[in-house]
Amino acid sequence: MTEQFDDRKARASAWFRSLRDQIVAAFEAMEDSQTDGPLSDMAPGRFEVSETRRASDDGSDAGGGLMSVMRGGRVFEKVGVNVSTVYGKLGARAQAAMAARKGIPGMADDPRFWASGISLVAHMQNPHVPAVHMNTRMFWTPHAAWFGGGSDLNPCIEYDEDTEAFHAVQKAHCDPHGEDIYPRFKAWADEYFYVPHRGRARGVGGIFYDDLSTGDWEADFAFTQDVGRAFLKAYLPLVEKRRNTPWTEADKDTQLVHRGLYAEYNLVYDRGTKFGLETGHDANAVLMSLPPLAKWV
Template identity: 60%
Template sequence: MTTFDARQTAAADWFRTLRDRICAAFEALEDDLGGDAAPGRFERRSWERADHSGAPGGGGTMSVMKGRVFEKVGVNISTVHGAFDPEFAKTIPGAAEDPRFFATGISLVAHMVNPHVPAVHMNTRYLVTTKAWFGGGADLNPPIPVEADTADWHAAFKASCDRHDPDYFPRFKAWCDEYFFIKHRNVARGQGGIFYDQLASGDWDADFAFTRDVGETFLGTYPELVRRHMHEDWTAEDRARQLAYRGLYTEFNLVYDRGTLFGLKTGGNIDAILMSLPPVATWE
Protein backbone atom coordinates (compact mmCIF):
# COMPACT_ATOMS: atom_id res chain seq x y z
CA MET A 1 0.00 0.00 0.00
CA THR A 2 1.37 3.40 -0.98
CA THR A 3 1.83 5.85 1.88
CA PHE A 4 1.48 9.58 1.22
CA ASP A 5 2.91 12.37 3.33
CA ALA A 6 0.75 14.77 5.32
CA ARG A 7 0.64 17.43 2.60
CA GLN A 8 -0.28 14.96 -0.13
CA THR A 9 -3.01 13.49 2.06
CA ALA A 10 -4.40 16.90 2.99
CA ALA A 11 -4.59 17.97 -0.65
CA ALA A 12 -6.26 14.73 -1.80
CA ASP A 13 -8.77 14.93 1.07
CA TRP A 14 -9.64 18.53 0.17
CA PHE A 15 -10.31 17.72 -3.47
CA ARG A 16 -12.54 14.82 -2.44
CA THR A 17 -14.51 17.01 -0.04
CA LEU A 18 -14.87 19.76 -2.63
CA ARG A 19 -16.14 17.20 -5.15
CA ASP A 20 -18.85 16.09 -2.75
CA ARG A 21 -20.00 19.65 -2.05
CA ILE A 22 -20.08 20.63 -5.72
CA CYS A 23 -22.05 17.51 -6.66
CA ALA A 24 -24.58 18.27 -3.92
CA ALA A 25 -24.97 21.87 -5.11
CA PHE A 26 -25.47 20.76 -8.71
CA GLU A 27 -28.05 18.15 -7.75
CA ALA A 28 -29.90 20.88 -5.80
CA LEU A 29 -30.09 22.91 -9.02
CA GLU A 30 -31.63 19.90 -10.74
CA ASP A 31 -34.24 19.75 -7.96
CA ASP A 32 -34.95 23.49 -8.19
CA LEU A 33 -35.77 23.54 -11.90
CA GLY A 34 -39.08 21.74 -11.55
CA GLY A 35 -41.01 20.11 -14.38
CA ASP A 36 -42.11 16.60 -15.16
CA ALA A 37 -38.72 15.10 -15.96
CA ALA A 38 -36.83 13.48 -13.13
CA PRO A 39 -33.94 15.55 -11.76
CA GLY A 40 -30.49 14.34 -12.67
CA ARG A 41 -28.24 12.55 -10.24
CA PHE A 42 -24.52 11.85 -10.35
CA GLU A 43 -23.29 8.39 -11.16
CA ARG A 44 -19.81 7.50 -9.94
CA ARG A 45 -17.29 5.15 -11.44
CA SER A 46 -13.86 4.46 -10.01
CA TRP A 47 -10.80 3.59 -12.04
CA GLU A 48 -7.20 2.53 -11.42
CA ARG A 49 -4.07 3.04 -13.47
CA ALA A 50 -0.64 1.54 -13.90
CA ASP A 51 2.36 3.66 -14.83
CA HIS A 52 4.48 2.97 -17.91
CA SER A 53 6.38 0.21 -16.09
CA GLY A 54 3.17 -1.63 -15.24
CA ALA A 55 3.37 -0.87 -11.51
CA PRO A 56 0.15 0.21 -9.73
CA GLY A 57 -0.19 3.98 -9.90
CA GLY A 58 -3.32 5.12 -8.10
CA GLY A 59 -6.53 6.17 -9.81
CA GLY A 60 -9.63 8.26 -9.41
CA THR A 61 -13.39 8.55 -9.55
CA MET A 62 -15.57 9.95 -12.31
CA SER A 63 -18.83 11.59 -11.22
CA VAL A 64 -21.07 12.27 -14.22
CA MET A 65 -24.63 13.62 -14.33
CA LYS A 66 -26.99 14.07 -17.27
CA GLY A 67 -30.12 15.89 -16.21
CA ARG A 68 -32.59 18.63 -17.00
CA VAL A 69 -30.29 21.56 -16.08
CA PHE A 70 -26.96 19.92 -16.84
CA GLU A 71 -26.93 18.22 -20.23
CA LYS A 72 -23.61 16.71 -19.16
CA VAL A 73 -21.44 17.55 -16.17
CA GLY A 74 -18.43 15.69 -14.89
CA VAL A 75 -16.74 16.28 -11.53
CA ASN A 76 -13.67 14.07 -11.45
CA ILE A 77 -11.03 13.53 -8.80
CA SER A 78 -7.80 11.59 -9.06
CA THR A 79 -4.74 10.74 -7.00
CA VAL A 80 -2.00 9.17 -9.09
CA HIS A 81 1.65 8.34 -8.56
CA GLY A 82 4.52 6.36 -9.97
CA ALA A 83 7.12 7.34 -12.55
CA PHE A 84 6.76 9.36 -15.72
CA ASP A 85 7.80 7.93 -19.04
CA PRO A 86 11.40 9.17 -19.49
CA GLU A 87 10.61 11.35 -22.51
CA PHE A 88 7.54 12.94 -20.89
CA ALA A 89 9.51 13.49 -17.67
CA LYS A 90 11.71 15.96 -19.53
CA THR A 91 8.70 18.27 -19.96
CA ILE A 92 7.70 18.34 -16.26
CA PRO A 93 9.53 20.61 -13.79
CA GLY A 94 11.73 18.59 -11.46
CA ALA A 95 11.06 15.26 -13.18
CA ALA A 96 14.07 15.12 -15.48
CA GLU A 97 16.25 14.56 -12.43
CA ASP A 98 13.93 11.91 -10.95
CA PRO A 99 10.83 10.68 -12.87
CA ARG A 100 8.84 9.73 -9.75
CA PHE A 101 5.76 11.85 -9.16
CA PHE A 102 2.55 12.33 -7.19
CA ALA A 103 -0.47 14.24 -8.47
CA THR A 104 -3.91 14.83 -7.03
CA GLY A 105 -6.71 17.13 -8.12
CA ILE A 106 -10.25 17.87 -9.14
CA SER A 107 -11.44 18.61 -12.67
CA LEU A 108 -14.92 19.83 -13.56
CA VAL A 109 -16.66 20.67 -16.83
CA ALA A 110 -20.38 21.45 -17.17
CA HIS A 111 -22.33 21.64 -20.45
CA MET A 112 -25.83 22.97 -19.92
CA VAL A 113 -29.25 22.23 -21.40
CA ASN A 114 -30.35 25.88 -21.62
CA PRO A 115 -28.13 27.89 -24.01
CA HIS A 116 -28.53 30.95 -21.77
CA VAL A 117 -26.77 29.18 -18.89
CA PRO A 118 -22.98 29.43 -19.24
CA ALA A 119 -20.87 26.33 -19.51
CA VAL A 120 -17.97 26.25 -17.08
CA HIS A 121 -14.62 24.67 -16.37
CA MET A 122 -12.74 24.46 -13.08
CA ASN A 123 -9.77 22.46 -11.91
CA THR A 124 -7.23 22.62 -9.12
CA ARG A 125 -4.36 20.25 -8.51
CA TYR A 126 -1.23 19.53 -6.48
CA LEU A 127 1.79 17.94 -8.17
CA VAL A 128 5.01 16.68 -6.63
CA THR A 129 8.26 15.70 -8.37
CA THR A 130 11.60 16.82 -6.94
CA LYS A 131 9.62 20.06 -6.76
CA ALA A 132 6.05 20.63 -5.57
CA TRP A 133 3.41 23.10 -6.68
CA PHE A 134 -0.28 23.91 -7.02
CA GLY A 135 -2.12 24.89 -10.18
CA GLY A 136 -5.58 25.30 -11.61
CA GLY A 137 -8.21 27.94 -12.17
CA ALA A 138 -11.74 28.47 -13.40
CA ASP A 139 -13.14 29.97 -16.59
CA LEU A 140 -16.64 30.85 -17.76
CA ASN A 141 -17.76 29.63 -21.18
CA PRO A 142 -21.17 31.04 -22.17
CA PRO A 143 -22.42 30.31 -25.68
CA ILE A 144 -24.42 33.55 -25.36
CA PRO A 145 -22.38 35.92 -23.17
CA VAL A 146 -24.11 38.16 -20.64
CA GLU A 147 -22.11 41.18 -19.50
CA ALA A 148 -23.40 41.10 -15.92
CA ASP A 149 -22.51 37.41 -15.53
CA THR A 150 -18.98 38.02 -16.79
CA ALA A 151 -18.55 41.01 -14.49
CA ASP A 152 -19.75 39.12 -11.43
CA TRP A 153 -17.57 36.12 -12.27
CA HIS A 154 -14.44 38.24 -12.53
CA ALA A 155 -15.33 40.26 -9.42
CA ALA A 156 -15.66 37.07 -7.37
CA PHE A 157 -12.28 35.75 -8.43
CA LYS A 158 -10.63 39.13 -8.01
CA ALA A 159 -11.87 39.19 -4.42
CA SER A 160 -10.59 35.64 -3.93
CA CYS A 161 -7.16 36.50 -5.31
CA ASP A 162 -6.94 39.77 -3.37
CA ARG A 163 -7.43 37.91 -0.11
CA HIS A 164 -4.06 36.26 -0.75
CA ASP A 165 -1.95 38.54 -2.94
CA PRO A 166 -2.99 41.71 -4.83
CA ASP A 167 -0.75 40.68 -7.73
CA TYR A 168 -2.56 37.38 -8.25
CA PHE A 169 -5.66 38.54 -10.10
CA PRO A 170 -4.01 40.63 -12.85
CA ARG A 171 -1.42 37.89 -13.38
CA PHE A 172 -3.79 34.95 -13.32
CA LYS A 173 -6.51 36.64 -15.36
CA ALA A 174 -4.01 37.51 -18.10
CA TRP A 175 -2.65 33.96 -17.95
CA CYS A 176 -6.17 32.61 -18.37
CA ASP A 177 -6.85 34.87 -21.36
CA GLU A 178 -3.62 33.74 -22.99
CA TYR A 179 -4.00 30.05 -22.21
CA PHE A 180 -7.65 29.61 -23.22
CA PHE A 181 -7.17 31.13 -26.67
CA ILE A 182 -7.87 29.09 -29.78
CA LYS A 183 -4.96 30.16 -31.94
CA HIS A 184 -6.06 28.53 -35.16
CA ARG A 185 -9.42 30.35 -34.89
CA ASN A 186 -7.97 33.56 -33.43
CA VAL A 187 -10.72 33.61 -30.81
CA ALA A 188 -10.97 33.19 -27.05
CA ARG A 189 -12.59 30.00 -25.79
CA GLY A 190 -14.84 31.91 -23.40
CA GLN A 191 -15.05 34.92 -21.09
CA GLY A 192 -12.03 33.96 -19.02
CA GLY A 193 -11.41 33.78 -15.32
CA ILE A 194 -8.11 32.83 -13.71
CA PHE A 195 -5.42 30.28 -14.50
CA TYR A 196 -2.26 29.55 -12.52
CA ASP A 197 0.42 26.90 -12.50
CA GLN A 198 3.64 26.04 -10.66
CA LEU A 199 2.48 28.04 -7.64
CA ALA A 200 5.25 27.46 -5.09
CA SER A 201 5.75 30.66 -3.14
CA GLY A 202 7.80 29.00 -0.42
CA ASP A 203 4.80 29.02 1.93
CA TRP A 204 2.99 25.73 1.30
CA ASP A 205 0.16 26.53 3.68
CA ALA A 206 -0.51 29.84 1.93
CA ASP A 207 -0.49 28.23 -1.51
CA PHE A 208 -2.86 25.51 -0.34
CA ALA A 209 -5.14 28.11 1.24
CA PHE A 210 -5.32 29.99 -2.05
CA THR A 211 -6.10 26.80 -3.96
CA ARG A 212 -8.90 26.02 -1.50
CA ASP A 213 -10.23 29.55 -1.94
CA VAL A 214 -10.44 29.04 -5.71
CA GLY A 215 -12.69 26.06 -5.07
CA GLU A 216 -14.80 27.93 -2.52
CA THR A 217 -15.20 30.89 -4.89
CA PHE A 218 -16.34 28.63 -7.69
CA LEU A 219 -18.85 26.94 -5.41
CA GLY A 220 -20.17 30.27 -4.19
CA THR A 221 -20.44 31.86 -7.63
CA TYR A 222 -21.30 29.45 -10.41
CA PRO A 223 -24.54 27.92 -9.02
CA GLU A 224 -25.93 31.45 -8.65
CA LEU A 225 -25.20 32.17 -12.31
CA VAL A 226 -27.02 28.98 -13.24
CA ARG A 227 -30.06 30.02 -11.21
CA ARG A 228 -30.21 33.37 -13.03
CA HIS A 229 -30.85 31.75 -16.37
CA MET A 230 -32.01 28.15 -16.04
CA HIS A 231 -35.71 29.08 -16.22
CA GLU A 232 -35.35 31.29 -19.32
CA ASP A 233 -36.98 30.35 -22.60
CA TRP A 234 -34.71 29.59 -25.51
CA THR A 235 -35.07 29.16 -29.26
CA ALA A 236 -33.74 26.87 -31.96
CA GLU A 237 -31.40 29.69 -32.93
CA ASP A 238 -30.07 29.82 -29.35
CA ARG A 239 -29.47 26.07 -29.43
CA ALA A 240 -27.62 26.38 -32.74
CA ARG A 241 -25.31 29.02 -31.23
CA GLN A 242 -24.69 26.74 -28.26
CA LEU A 243 -23.77 23.73 -30.39
CA ALA A 244 -21.46 25.80 -32.62
CA TYR A 245 -19.74 27.16 -29.52
CA ARG A 246 -19.27 23.64 -28.22
CA GLY A 247 -17.39 22.85 -31.41
CA LEU A 248 -14.86 25.53 -30.50
CA TYR A 249 -14.64 24.19 -26.95
CA THR A 250 -13.92 20.72 -28.28
CA GLU A 251 -11.20 21.98 -30.60
CA PHE A 252 -9.36 23.66 -27.75
CA ASN A 253 -9.50 20.65 -25.46
CA LEU A 254 -8.23 18.24 -28.10
CA VAL A 255 -5.55 20.49 -29.59
CA TYR A 256 -4.16 22.64 -26.77
CA ASP A 257 -5.27 21.54 -23.31
CA ARG A 258 -2.39 20.52 -21.03
CA GLY A 259 -4.60 18.48 -18.74
CA THR A 260 -5.70 16.28 -21.63
CA LEU A 261 -2.08 15.69 -22.61
CA PHE A 262 -1.03 14.99 -19.00
CA GLY A 263 -3.78 12.40 -18.58
CA LEU A 264 -2.94 10.64 -21.82
CA LYS A 265 0.81 10.64 -21.14
CA THR A 266 0.40 9.24 -17.61
CA GLY A 267 -1.94 6.36 -18.44
CA GLY A 268 -5.09 7.94 -17.04
CA ASN A 269 -8.61 6.72 -17.65
CA ILE A 270 -9.60 7.72 -21.19
CA ASP A 271 -13.24 8.39 -20.33
CA ALA A 272 -12.19 10.61 -17.42
CA ILE A 273 -9.66 12.48 -19.57
CA LEU A 274 -12.22 13.16 -22.30
CA MET A 275 -15.05 13.92 -19.87
CA SER A 276 -14.70 17.58 -20.85
CA LEU A 277 -16.07 16.96 -24.32
CA PRO A 278 -19.71 18.01 -24.86
CA PRO A 279 -22.39 15.41 -25.59
CA VAL A 280 -23.44 17.20 -28.80
CA ALA A 281 -21.60 19.80 -30.90
CA THR A 282 -21.66 21.11 -34.47
CA TRP A 283 -19.18 22.32 -37.07
CA GLU A 284 -19.91 23.97 -40.38
Protein backbone atom coordinates in the same frame (compact mmCIF):
# COMPACT_ATOMS: atom_id res chain seq x y z
CA MET B 1 11.58 16.24 0.83
CA THR B 2 9.61 13.02 0.33
CA GLU B 3 8.84 12.50 4.02
CA GLN B 4 8.10 16.19 4.53
CA PHE B 5 5.36 16.04 1.91
CA ASP B 6 3.56 12.87 3.02
CA ASP B 7 1.17 14.76 5.32
CA ARG B 8 0.76 17.56 2.81
CA LYS B 9 -0.17 15.13 0.06
CA ALA B 10 -2.82 13.57 2.28
CA ARG B 11 -4.27 16.97 3.20
CA ALA B 12 -4.41 18.14 -0.41
CA SER B 13 -6.00 14.92 -1.63
CA ALA B 14 -8.61 15.06 1.14
CA TRP B 15 -9.47 18.68 0.28
CA PHE B 16 -10.03 17.91 -3.39
CA ARG B 17 -12.32 15.02 -2.43
CA SER B 18 -14.24 17.25 0.01
CA LEU B 19 -14.69 19.92 -2.67
CA ARG B 20 -15.93 17.27 -5.08
CA ASP B 21 -18.55 16.15 -2.57
CA GLN B 22 -19.76 19.74 -2.04
CA ILE B 23 -20.12 20.41 -5.76
CA VAL B 24 -21.88 17.13 -6.54
CA ALA B 25 -24.39 17.78 -3.75
CA ALA B 26 -25.00 21.36 -4.91
CA PHE B 27 -25.55 20.31 -8.54
CA GLU B 28 -27.99 17.56 -7.62
CA ALA B 29 -29.86 20.04 -5.40
CA MET B 30 -30.08 22.39 -8.40
CA GLU B 31 -31.62 19.56 -10.40
CA ASP B 32 -34.19 18.93 -7.65
CA SER B 33 -35.14 22.60 -7.48
CA GLN B 34 -35.90 22.83 -11.22
CA THR B 35 -39.64 22.32 -10.75
CA ASP B 36 -40.88 24.71 -13.41
CA GLY B 37 -39.58 26.13 -16.66
CA PRO B 38 -37.84 24.22 -19.47
CA LEU B 39 -37.44 20.45 -18.99
CA SER B 40 -38.94 20.52 -15.47
CA ASP B 41 -41.10 17.52 -16.36
CA MET B 42 -38.00 15.33 -16.67
CA ALA B 43 -36.56 13.32 -13.80
CA PRO B 44 -33.88 15.26 -11.92
CA GLY B 45 -30.39 14.35 -12.99
CA ARG B 46 -28.11 12.27 -10.80
CA PHE B 47 -24.40 11.60 -10.97
CA GLU B 48 -23.19 8.18 -12.01
CA VAL B 49 -20.03 7.46 -10.06
CA SER B 50 -17.30 5.06 -11.13
CA GLU B 51 -13.77 4.38 -9.99
CA THR B 52 -10.88 5.14 -12.32
CA ARG B 53 -7.41 3.62 -12.31
CA ARG B 54 -4.14 4.79 -13.76
CA ALA B 55 -2.36 2.16 -15.83
CA SER B 56 1.30 1.60 -14.95
CA ASP B 57 3.88 0.00 -17.22
CA ASP B 58 4.77 -2.72 -14.71
CA GLY B 59 1.28 -3.44 -13.38
CA SER B 60 1.94 -1.87 -9.97
CA ASP B 61 -0.57 0.30 -8.14
CA ALA B 62 -0.51 3.74 -9.74
CA GLY B 63 -3.51 5.35 -8.07
CA GLY B 64 -6.83 6.46 -9.47
CA GLY B 65 -9.92 8.35 -8.49
CA LEU B 66 -13.62 8.90 -8.92
CA MET B 67 -15.36 9.95 -12.12
CA SER B 68 -18.82 11.44 -11.47
CA VAL B 69 -20.88 12.24 -14.55
CA MET B 70 -24.46 13.46 -14.86
CA ARG B 71 -26.14 13.23 -18.24
CA GLY B 72 -29.52 14.43 -19.45
CA GLY B 73 -30.62 16.35 -16.38
CA ARG B 74 -33.17 19.13 -16.13
CA VAL B 75 -30.45 21.80 -15.88
CA PHE B 76 -27.22 20.00 -16.77
CA GLU B 77 -26.99 18.27 -20.12
CA LYS B 78 -23.61 16.82 -19.17
CA VAL B 79 -21.43 17.61 -16.20
CA GLY B 80 -18.41 15.74 -14.90
CA VAL B 81 -16.68 16.17 -11.57
CA ASN B 82 -13.52 14.08 -11.34
CA VAL B 83 -11.04 13.65 -8.51
CA SER B 84 -7.88 11.62 -8.70
CA THR B 85 -4.67 10.89 -6.87
CA VAL B 86 -2.10 9.20 -9.10
CA TYR B 87 1.58 8.39 -8.72
CA GLY B 88 4.44 6.38 -10.12
CA LYS B 89 7.17 7.20 -12.60
CA LEU B 90 6.86 9.53 -15.54
CA GLY B 91 7.53 8.02 -18.94
CA ALA B 92 10.23 9.39 -21.21
CA ARG B 93 7.89 11.74 -23.11
CA ALA B 94 6.36 13.13 -19.94
CA GLN B 95 9.82 13.52 -18.39
CA ALA B 96 11.05 15.48 -21.39
CA ALA B 97 7.97 17.69 -21.43
CA MET B 98 8.24 18.33 -17.70
CA ALA B 99 11.93 19.17 -17.89
CA ALA B 100 11.41 21.47 -20.88
CA ARG B 101 8.38 23.33 -19.55
CA LYS B 102 9.19 23.40 -15.84
CA GLY B 103 12.98 23.56 -16.05
CA ILE B 104 13.25 20.78 -13.45
CA PRO B 105 16.67 19.07 -13.42
CA GLY B 106 17.09 15.45 -12.43
CA MET B 107 13.83 14.06 -13.78
CA ALA B 108 15.63 11.41 -15.84
CA ASP B 109 17.53 10.21 -12.76
CA ASP B 110 14.46 10.14 -10.48
CA PRO B 111 11.20 10.34 -12.47
CA ARG B 112 8.83 9.69 -9.56
CA PHE B 113 5.74 11.86 -9.35
CA TRP B 114 2.52 12.26 -7.37
CA ALA B 115 -0.46 14.32 -8.47
CA SER B 116 -3.88 14.96 -7.00
CA GLY B 117 -6.69 17.25 -8.05
CA ILE B 118 -10.25 17.95 -9.01
CA SER B 119 -11.46 18.70 -12.53
CA LEU B 120 -14.94 19.87 -13.49
CA VAL B 121 -16.68 20.77 -16.73
CA ALA B 122 -20.41 21.52 -17.05
CA HIS B 123 -22.36 21.72 -20.31
CA MET B 124 -25.88 23.03 -19.82
CA GLN B 125 -29.29 22.28 -21.30
CA ASN B 126 -30.27 25.94 -21.65
CA PRO B 127 -28.08 27.86 -24.13
CA HIS B 128 -28.45 30.98 -21.98
CA VAL B 129 -26.72 29.27 -19.04
CA PRO B 130 -22.94 29.38 -19.51
CA ALA B 131 -20.77 26.30 -19.58
CA VAL B 132 -18.00 26.35 -17.01
CA HIS B 133 -14.68 24.74 -16.17
CA MET B 134 -12.79 24.53 -12.90
CA ASN B 135 -9.81 22.55 -11.73
CA THR B 136 -7.22 22.69 -8.98
CA ARG B 137 -4.35 20.32 -8.41
CA MET B 138 -1.14 19.64 -6.52
CA PHE B 139 1.87 18.10 -8.23
CA TRP B 140 4.94 16.65 -6.51
CA THR B 141 8.27 15.29 -7.69
CA PRO B 142 11.40 14.69 -5.60
CA HIS B 143 12.76 17.84 -7.22
CA ALA B 144 9.87 20.32 -6.89
CA ALA B 145 6.23 20.62 -5.86
CA TRP B 146 3.58 23.10 -6.90
CA PHE B 147 -0.12 23.94 -7.22
CA GLY B 148 -2.10 24.96 -10.27
CA GLY B 149 -5.62 25.39 -11.53
CA GLY B 150 -8.26 27.98 -12.21
CA SER B 151 -11.85 28.57 -13.22
CA ASP B 152 -13.27 30.06 -16.40
CA LEU B 153 -16.69 30.80 -17.86
CA ASN B 154 -17.69 29.64 -21.35
CA PRO B 155 -21.03 31.11 -22.44
CA CYS B 156 -22.28 30.61 -25.97
CA ILE B 157 -24.59 33.60 -25.49
CA GLU B 158 -22.72 36.26 -23.57
CA TYR B 159 -24.17 38.54 -20.93
CA ASP B 160 -21.82 41.27 -19.74
CA GLU B 161 -23.34 41.30 -16.26
CA ASP B 162 -22.74 37.55 -15.88
CA THR B 163 -19.11 37.94 -16.89
CA GLU B 164 -18.65 40.79 -14.43
CA ALA B 165 -20.30 38.85 -11.60
CA PHE B 166 -18.19 35.75 -12.22
CA HIS B 167 -14.96 37.73 -12.27
CA ALA B 168 -15.95 39.72 -9.18
CA VAL B 169 -16.19 36.54 -7.12
CA GLN B 170 -12.83 35.34 -8.42
CA LYS B 171 -11.26 38.67 -7.48
CA ALA B 172 -12.83 38.65 -4.02
CA HIS B 173 -11.26 35.26 -3.29
CA CYS B 174 -7.88 36.22 -4.77
CA ASP B 175 -7.45 39.63 -3.10
CA PRO B 176 -6.81 38.35 0.46
CA HIS B 177 -3.75 36.57 -0.93
CA GLY B 178 -2.35 39.71 -2.59
CA GLU B 179 -3.85 42.46 -4.69
CA ASP B 180 -1.61 41.52 -7.62
CA ILE B 181 -2.95 37.96 -7.75
CA TYR B 182 -6.25 38.50 -9.58
CA PRO B 183 -4.98 40.75 -12.40
CA ARG B 184 -1.96 38.50 -12.93
CA PHE B 185 -3.94 35.26 -13.00
CA LYS B 186 -6.75 36.81 -15.05
CA ALA B 187 -4.21 37.80 -17.70
CA TRP B 188 -2.77 34.28 -17.55
CA ALA B 189 -6.24 32.82 -18.18
CA ASP B 190 -6.79 35.17 -21.13
CA GLU B 191 -3.54 33.90 -22.63
CA TYR B 192 -3.98 30.23 -21.75
CA PHE B 193 -7.61 29.82 -22.85
CA TYR B 194 -6.96 31.34 -26.26
CA VAL B 195 -7.59 29.30 -29.42
CA PRO B 196 -4.87 30.39 -31.88
CA HIS B 197 -6.26 28.69 -34.97
CA ARG B 198 -9.61 30.47 -34.42
CA GLY B 199 -8.07 33.77 -33.36
CA ARG B 200 -10.33 34.07 -30.31
CA ALA B 201 -10.73 33.11 -26.67
CA ARG B 202 -12.53 29.94 -25.62
CA GLY B 203 -14.89 31.92 -23.38
CA VAL B 204 -14.95 35.07 -21.25
CA GLY B 205 -12.08 34.05 -19.02
CA GLY B 206 -11.56 33.72 -15.33
CA ILE B 207 -8.28 32.92 -13.61
CA PHE B 208 -5.52 30.43 -14.34
CA TYR B 209 -2.26 29.66 -12.56
CA ASP B 210 0.44 27.02 -12.62
CA ASP B 211 3.81 26.40 -10.96
CA LEU B 212 2.58 28.03 -7.74
CA SER B 213 5.42 27.37 -5.32
CA THR B 214 6.26 30.49 -3.36
CA GLY B 215 8.24 28.68 -0.69
CA ASP B 216 5.28 28.88 1.69
CA TRP B 217 3.33 25.67 1.08
CA GLU B 218 0.60 26.54 3.57
CA ALA B 219 -0.08 29.85 1.84
CA ASP B 220 -0.12 28.21 -1.58
CA PHE B 221 -2.51 25.53 -0.36
CA ALA B 222 -4.77 28.13 1.27
CA PHE B 223 -4.97 30.04 -2.01
CA THR B 224 -5.78 26.88 -3.94
CA GLN B 225 -8.55 26.09 -1.47
CA ASP B 226 -10.01 29.57 -1.97
CA VAL B 227 -10.04 29.05 -5.73
CA GLY B 228 -12.16 25.96 -5.07
CA ARG B 229 -14.42 27.76 -2.61
CA ALA B 230 -15.05 30.52 -5.13
CA PHE B 231 -16.50 28.17 -7.70
CA LEU B 232 -20.02 27.56 -6.42
CA LYS B 233 -20.33 31.14 -5.22
CA ALA B 234 -19.43 32.42 -8.68
CA TYR B 235 -21.37 29.93 -10.77
CA LEU B 236 -24.59 28.88 -9.07
CA PRO B 237 -26.14 32.40 -9.09
CA LEU B 238 -25.65 32.53 -12.87
CA VAL B 239 -27.35 29.16 -13.31
CA GLU B 240 -30.22 30.29 -11.09
CA LYS B 241 -30.57 33.52 -13.05
CA ARG B 242 -30.64 32.00 -16.56
CA ARG B 243 -31.99 28.46 -16.25
CA ASN B 244 -35.63 29.38 -17.01
CA THR B 245 -34.87 31.73 -19.90
CA PRO B 246 -36.78 30.58 -23.01
CA TRP B 247 -34.56 29.54 -25.90
CA THR B 248 -34.99 29.11 -29.65
CA GLU B 249 -33.60 26.59 -32.12
CA ALA B 250 -31.20 29.31 -33.25
CA ASP B 251 -29.96 29.65 -29.66
CA LYS B 252 -29.38 25.90 -29.48
CA ASP B 253 -27.51 25.98 -32.78
CA THR B 254 -25.27 28.75 -31.40
CA GLN B 255 -24.59 26.59 -28.36
CA LEU B 256 -23.60 23.56 -30.45
CA VAL B 257 -21.21 25.58 -32.60
CA HIS B 258 -19.58 27.07 -29.50
CA ARG B 259 -19.18 23.59 -28.08
CA GLY B 260 -17.20 22.71 -31.18
CA LEU B 261 -14.76 25.48 -30.29
CA TYR B 262 -14.56 24.11 -26.74
CA ALA B 263 -13.82 20.60 -28.00
CA GLU B 264 -11.11 21.89 -30.35
CA TYR B 265 -9.34 23.65 -27.51
CA ASN B 266 -9.45 20.69 -25.15
CA LEU B 267 -8.19 18.23 -27.73
CA VAL B 268 -5.48 20.41 -29.25
CA TYR B 269 -4.14 22.70 -26.53
CA ASP B 270 -5.23 21.71 -23.03
CA ARG B 271 -2.25 20.60 -20.92
CA GLY B 272 -4.35 18.49 -18.58
CA THR B 273 -5.72 16.42 -21.46
CA LYS B 274 -2.24 15.79 -22.82
CA PHE B 275 -0.77 14.94 -19.42
CA GLY B 276 -3.61 12.60 -18.49
CA LEU B 277 -3.36 10.61 -21.72
CA GLU B 278 0.45 10.49 -21.70
CA THR B 279 0.63 9.22 -18.12
CA GLY B 280 -1.89 6.42 -18.59
CA HIS B 281 -4.88 7.75 -16.68
CA ASP B 282 -8.35 6.47 -17.57
CA ALA B 283 -9.13 7.91 -21.02
CA ASN B 284 -12.83 8.31 -20.28
CA ALA B 285 -12.01 10.41 -17.23
CA VAL B 286 -9.49 12.50 -19.15
CA LEU B 287 -11.95 13.16 -21.98
CA MET B 288 -14.91 13.75 -19.66
CA SER B 289 -14.68 17.46 -20.50
CA LEU B 290 -15.94 16.97 -24.05
CA PRO B 291 -19.54 18.11 -24.70
CA PRO B 292 -22.29 15.55 -25.35
CA LEU B 293 -23.18 17.18 -28.69
CA ALA B 294 -21.40 19.72 -30.84
CA LYS B 295 -21.34 20.88 -34.46
CA TRP B 296 -19.09 22.60 -36.91
CA VAL B 297 -20.19 24.97 -39.65
